[in-house]
Amino acid sequence: YTAKAGRNSTVIFDEAALARRLEQNQLSLALVLAADRNEFVVHYQPKVDLTTGTHLGFEALVRWQHPQLGLLPPGRFLPLMEGTQLIRGMTRAVVATVGRDLKAWRAAGLAPGPVSINLPEVLLVGEEGYALFAAAVRENGLEWQDFAVEITEDVFLNRSADQILATVARFRQHGLSISLDDFGTGFASLVHLRDFPFDELKIDRSFVDGIGKDARSEQIIRAMIQLAQNLGKRCVAEGIETEGQRRFLMEAGCDVGQGYHFARPQPAALAGARLPQRAAADRRPASKASVAL
Ligand code: C2E
Ligand code: MG
Ligand code: MG
Ligand code: MG
Secondary structure, eight states: OEEEETTTEEEEOOHHHHHHHHHHHHHHHHHHHHTTTTOEEEEEEEEEETTTOOEEEEEEEEEEEETTTEEEOHHHHHHHHTTSSHHHHHHHHHHHHHHHHHHHHHHTTBOOOOEEEEOOGGGGSSSHHHHHHHHHHHHHTOOGGGEEEEEETTHHHHSOHHHHHHHHHHHHHTTOEEEEEEETSSSOOHHHHHHSOOSEEEEOHHHHTTTTTOHHHHHHHHHHHHHHHHHTOEEEEOOOOSHHHHHHHHHTTOOEEOSTTTOOOEEHHHHHHTOOBOOGGGOOOTTHHHHTO
């Protein structure tokens, strides 16, 4: 409907937009309390060898268990956290949860492989990100290599690469591997590819989607895999949903894949149930690892 605002101007109220705005405001309010109330939940999606299907590791994906609305995907709440400090508390909760889950899996003799954490820009500058991992490693008797980090190209948008470089170099010194996530969709230039020390390139789902449908996506994927290979990086394709996509990527030389075709992100208990047992030689006591620190 319309309402008179002043003598000559008419303001048009879009009721749907208003309702959406109110809902967002309510969500934002609840989000402030979510970390303290332990409402963040971590789901795990496997990374597998594209040729053999062997389990290689997990990616940790956050969800919010909202008291009324149920389990919300990150797309519903991460945008609301932008420019706030809330993302710090959430990341803290995610890393702590992953640390505890890793400890439990190890104690059960399972081999989860490294768990990748999606790290926001704010934790790539200064001490905080480093301290988060150090605490999780120490408190759970883990090693740095039990974790990995995924960063999106967007981190290069606001920060100079130098600021992030210091943190990333320190992570890598401890044996933590770094992935460049959603490659080809953001703000990384070839200069970043040249100068930035990372271990893994993740091909974005939007390209994988085009396999079998769109020759350009296929050509770009081939070029990205070549680029990764030439730079000596591991290549991971995300969002693989079909056997055709898996085969295309494998034949194009991609090493690792992730997607519904292999497994959806699942809670720790379900994800753990599919894990291989650790080889006997690799069964170190949980506390021994922390001595190395
Ligand atoms: P991402 O890091 O690129 O994660 C991959 C997304 O693709 C996940 O969505 C995953 O559930 C989804 N996915 C995986 N396989 C398939 C598939 O075969 N088909 C389709 N259609 N989707 C698939 P999700 O869990 O909704 O996460 C969305 C984004 O939110 C993530 O994208 C990541 O950027 C961000 N995110 C998730 N967890 C965290 C977190 O703990 N911290 C931060 N800072 N960001 C996170
Ligand atoms: Mg990711
Ligand atoms: Mg990704
Ligand atoms: Mg993505």
